[in-house]
Amino acid sequence: MIATIIKQPGETLRPAVAFFGNASIAAIQGVTVIARGLVPGAVALVASATLVGGVVTLALSGGSDGERYAVTIRADDAHGQTLESETEVVLIESTWATPDGGAGWLSIAALVKRFTLDEVVRMTDADGSGRIDRDLLIGALVDAQAIAEAHIASRYALPLATVPRILEMAVGDLARARLYPRGAPEGIADQAKAAMALLVRIQEGKATLGLPAAAVPAEAVSDTPIVIAPGRRAYPTGLDDY
Template identity: 90%
Template sequence: MIATITKQPGETLRPAVAFSGNASIAAIRAVTVTARGLVPGAPALVASATVSGGVVTLALSGGGDGERYAVTVRADDLGGQTLESEIEVVVLESSWATPDGGAGWLPIAAFVKRFTLDEVVRMTDLDGSGRIDRDLLVGALVDAQAIAESHIASRYALPLATVPRILEMAVGDLARARLYPRGAPEGIADQAKAAMALLVRIQDGKATLGLPAAAAPIETASDTPIVIAPGRRAYPDGLDGY
């Protein structure tokens, strides 16, 4: 089974490479990278490998958003046998922003990790390109976060300094359901309904986010009484004879 990892275009990952039988590696023969061709003109993924203590570690950098790359490592084990291992690298720009410039609560990589790459591609790949339609996915995430914000705004000051895991889960479940325009399957719809019920409980004060007290708006009552005294009429004679 080929392992799949995700990375952002600007980050460098250093994953270990597993070989059959957990073989101990003595030397690296070659590292090759092949782009799947999902994004024409995508930058190359740069890969190099080192071996230490019998373990091979890759250094992966670059790549283009939405592209997928096959990285193949050929190496010799301590017995002189040449082995080969392949991993798939999916490059995703994980961050996104709301229309007003606010930060997205649930990174795309976290959404993909929770619901699997295959499902997210299946839900968003309307043109058969084999990759995630970023605009479609971000649109669903924006809508889901807007729903969540509208429910918690009366209890907590926005923007949140930190986003509790429970809100990330709610946004994920709502966004996932919104990616089924003809109606989400029963289990997915049930999760979205549960997320909405949770947001309503937070709005009603029946559930809390576990945020620091300072993150919630504080209502204070003044000890100074407000006195309303009757005033004099501007024209005591009622403008008699005018």
């Protein structure tokens, strides 16, 4: 089975490499990288390998968002047998921002981890390119987060310093359902409905997030009490002769 690694373009990853039978490696023969060709003019993925204590570790850097790379490592085990291990490295720019510049609550990598890469590609790959349509996916995430923010804004101060896992789950379920323009399948629709029900409970104060409460507007608070007392009528005769 080919392992899949998700990497952001600007980061360097150092995953350990598994060979058949968890064999102890004595020497590295070489590392090859082949781009799948999903992104025209994609930046090359740089891959190198080191061997320490019989374990091979890759160093992966570079690459272009949306591209996939096949990384093959050939090595000799302690018995002189040549082994081969292949890893698919998928480049995904994970972070995104709301239209007003706010941080996205749920990263694309977290969404992919929860719903699988195959499903996210299937839901967003409108042109058959075999990769995630980033604009389409972010659009669904922006809408889902806006719905969540609207429900919790009266209870919690925005922007959130930390995003509870339960809100990440709600945004993920809502965004996933929104990627089905003709209506989400039953199970996915049920999860979105459950997420909405949770947000309503938070809005009503029936569920809590353990975060700082929303601040009361300054104009609603006064150190000087307003006193209303009965007084004399301005026109005691009631304007009888007017």
